[in-house]
Amino acid sequence: MSLPIIAEGTGVLFANPDPDLARAFSRTKNCGQRNKVMSLKQAVAEFVHDGDYLATGGFGSNRTPLAACHEIVRQKKKNMAFAGHTTTHDFQVLCAGKTFNRVDCAYIVGLEARGLSPNARRYMESGAVEVTEWTNYALAARLKAGAMGASFIPVRSMMGTDTFKYSAAKLSECPFTGKKVVVLPALYPDVCVIHVHEADMYGNCRFRGISVADIELAGASKRVIITCERLIANEEIRHDPSATQIPFYLVDAVCEVPYGGYPGNMPYEYFSDEEHLNQWLTAEKDPELFAAFLEKNIYSCEDHFQYIEKNGGLHKLQALRAKEFLLKTGS
Amino acid sequence: MTAIYQDYNEMEMMITAAARELEDNTIVGVGTGAPCAAAMLAQKTAAPHLVIMFEAGGIDPILPEMPITVGDSRTYFKATKAGSMADIMEAGARGMIDYTFLGGAQIDMYGNLNSTMLGNDHQHPKVRFPGSGGANDFASFCWRMMVITPQDKRRFVEKLDFLTTPGWLEGGDSREKSGLAPGAGPYRIITNMAVMDFEPQSKRMRVISVNPGYTFRDVQDNCGFELLRAAEILETPAPSEIELKVLREVVDPYGFIIGR
Numbered sequence: 001m002s003l004p005i006i007a008e009g010t011g012v013l014f015a016n017p018d019p020d021l022a023r024a025f026s027r028t029k030n031c032g033q034r035n036k037v038m039s040l041k042q043a044v045a046e047f048v049h050d051g052d053y054l055a056t057g058g059f060g061s062n063r064t065p066l067a068a069c070h071e072i073v074r075q076k077k078k079n080m081a082f083a084g085h086t087t088t089h090d091f092q093v094l095c096a097g098k099t100f101n102r103v104d105c106a107y108i109v110g111l112e113a114r115g116l117s118p119n120a121r122r123y124m125e126s127g128a129v130e131v132t133e134w135t136n137y138a139l140a141a142r143l144k145a146g147a148m149g150a151s152f153i154p155v156r157s158m159m160g161t162d163t164f165k166y167s168a169a170k171l172s173e174c175p176f177t178g179k180k181v182v183v184l185p186a187l188y189p190d191v192c193v194i195h196v197h198e199a200d201m202y203g204n205c206r207f208r209g210i211s212v213a214d215i216e217l218a219g220a221s222k223r224v225i226i227t228c229e230r231l232i233a234n235e236e237i238r239h240d241p242s243a244t245q246i247p248f249y250l251v252d253a254v255c256e257v258p259y260g261g262y263p264g265n266m267p268y269e270y271f272s273d274e275e276h277l278n279q280w281l282t283a284e285k286d287p288e289l290f291a292a293f294l295e296k297n298i299y300s301c302e303d304h305f306q307y308i309e310k311n312g313g314l315h316k317l318q319a320l321r322a323k324e325f326l327l328k329t330g331s
Numbered sequence: 332m333t334a335i336y337q338d339y340n341e342m343e344m345m346i347t348a349a350a351r352e353l354e355d356n357t358i359v360g361v362g363t364g365a366p367c368a369a370a371m372l373a374q375k376t377a378a379p380h381l382v383i384m385f386e387a388g389g390i391d392p393i394l395p396e397m398p399i400t401v402g403d404s405r406t407y408f409k410a411t412k413a414g415s416m417a418d419i420m421e422a423g424a425r426g427m428i429d430y431t432f433l434g435g436a437q438i439d440m441y442g443n444l445n446s447t448m449l450g451n452d453h454q455h456p457k458v459r460f461p462g463s464g465g466a467n468d469f470a471s472f473c474w475r476m477m478v479i480t481p482q483d484k485r486r487f488v489e490k491l492d493f494l495t496t497p498g499w500l501e502g503g504d505s506r507e508k509s510g511l512a513p514g515a516g517p518y519r520i521i522t523n524m525a526v527m528d529f530e531p532q533s534k535r536m537r538v539i540s541v542n543p544g545y546t547f548r549d550v551q552d553n554c555g556f557e558l559l560r561a562a563e564i565l566e567t568p569a570p571s572e573i574e575l576k577v578l579r580e581v582v583d584p585y586g587f588i589i590g591r
Contacts, residue, residue, distance in 0.1 A: 209413050211415045
């Protein structure tokens with residue numbers, strides 16, 4: 001006899017919570033200590049497939065794999081499901097590419113204090129995207145369940161709301177205390193991308209600042225693409241094992257993309273390019289202007305470096321570094 | 332003291348009123364904007380040991396300037412810990428977060444909030460907003476939820492288009508019956524016209540003080556539902572000179588939030 005179901009959300013489950021499917025995949029995955037270094041172009045071509053469930057690491061535009069988001073749009077990936085977990089500029093970029101048609105929504109369309117993305121709003125109001133509602137903690141907990149190899153996890157939020165009603169959660173009863181509890185299905189993304197400071201060629205990762213839900217995300221996802229500011233030697237990892245946050249056996253691809261978090265904030269490296277993010281918001285207001293903007297900044301760019309060069313290059317990066325460190329520069 | 336500190340705007344009034352609610356030696360979960368300014372003002376006045384947490388993982392930063400997002404590097408600047416979302420939410424679930432400030436496009440008489448959509452068809456919303464973010468979680472876990480918002484009929488509505496974040500739900504004991512942890516819920520609603528609490532039995536929004544320059548009538552005229560009135564409605568104390576000085580010179584010197 002299973003746990004009683006008092007109520008359930010009507011939202012669609014976009015990913016199968018069956019842990020044995022995830023385990024079977026892990027068994028076939030070559031997780032070993034081999035050279036996983038490749039270009040971002042190659043990693044996206046090989047590991048991000050149309051129709052997959054995609055998740056991005058970081059929080060909003062902070063340590064977010066924006067170079068990867070551009071590459072996913074550049075390669076015209078389509079019909080994906082997406083975890084709208086604290087997503088802001090990454091969501092904006094993927095909306096511009098009409099990359100997904102299903103979203104688990106915890107936080108989408110808004111860029112926090114900067115305002116709502118006109119194009120993301122248009123896309124989400126068009127009826128083209130199926131939406132299931134969640135909360136930030138609910139998605140973090142679902143990923144935790146995935147990282148645990150479990151099929152569900154209990155939480156004590158969402159009760160009594162329309163967020164619950166339009167989610168794919170269920171309301172049940174704790175078998176020990178009898179108290180009501182929300183049970184959430186595990187989330188096993190098909191592929192995720194996480195941007196870190198340092199990684200070695202096997203995929204051992206180190207990063208600084210808040211971790212958000214990246215540890216859970218790496219543990220839950222079937223395929224993990226890492227973009228890093230810098231490649232380091234495995235020797236460096238072994239020199240300080242307690243600093244390792246994502247171990248090699250979870251990782252499929254390692255791409256060295258300096259400034260791969262641009263135009264977002266990268267902790268202790270560079271602040272977000274607020275001027276450029278504002279240009280995005282302005283360009284989105286006019287569809288023709290926006291098409292030209294995307295052509296310039298995504299489609300005609302060979303790679304991430306070219307995008308940065310078009311938006312201020314090294315001078316811009318120098319200024320963003322000064323801003324991150326609150327340095328008072330002469331200008 | 333100079334005349335400049337006798338004159339204040341409505342945002343300064345709301346931030347000061349909010350800051351005064353934060354007791355020393357407590358923990359508050361905040362987002363960007365006015366709530367962050369209120370928490371910083373409290374830290375620099377009556378609550379020096381107030382601890383700020385941001386849902387993305389920043390624990391107890393010494394804020395050098397206003398963060399733009401709840402996950403940017405300012406939120407863990409000289410922090411006690413640069414943690415995870417789970418760290419913050421688990422602290423909340425365990426009963427360790429005393430206050431949170433939330434917002435939304437709409438609020439009803441029980442302090443329920445809408446930050447998801449306008450319209451009546453979830454798959455074809457008239458307007459799509461960001462969604463819960465961490466709001467539903469904070470409102471479920473933190474002992475005392477507060478809102479800082481302008482007083483107007485578009486926001487204060489009889490019925491929400493979408494109930495994103497739980498207040499007292501349908502009033503009475505409905506929140507407790509829903510399974511949410513008992514004892515937590517909406518505590519204060521702070522607007523440019525008044526400060527409200529919630530009547531303990533019905534859990535309906537109730538005016539407890541009216542801001543200088545406004546009357547109860549003004550508040551009711553700018554509310555889409557019937558407000559209860561406390562037995563004695565006080566005047567919300569105006570910001571003091573020292574609070575305004577700290578707010579303008581230290582907390583928000585560029586005026587991003589107070590708009591000066």
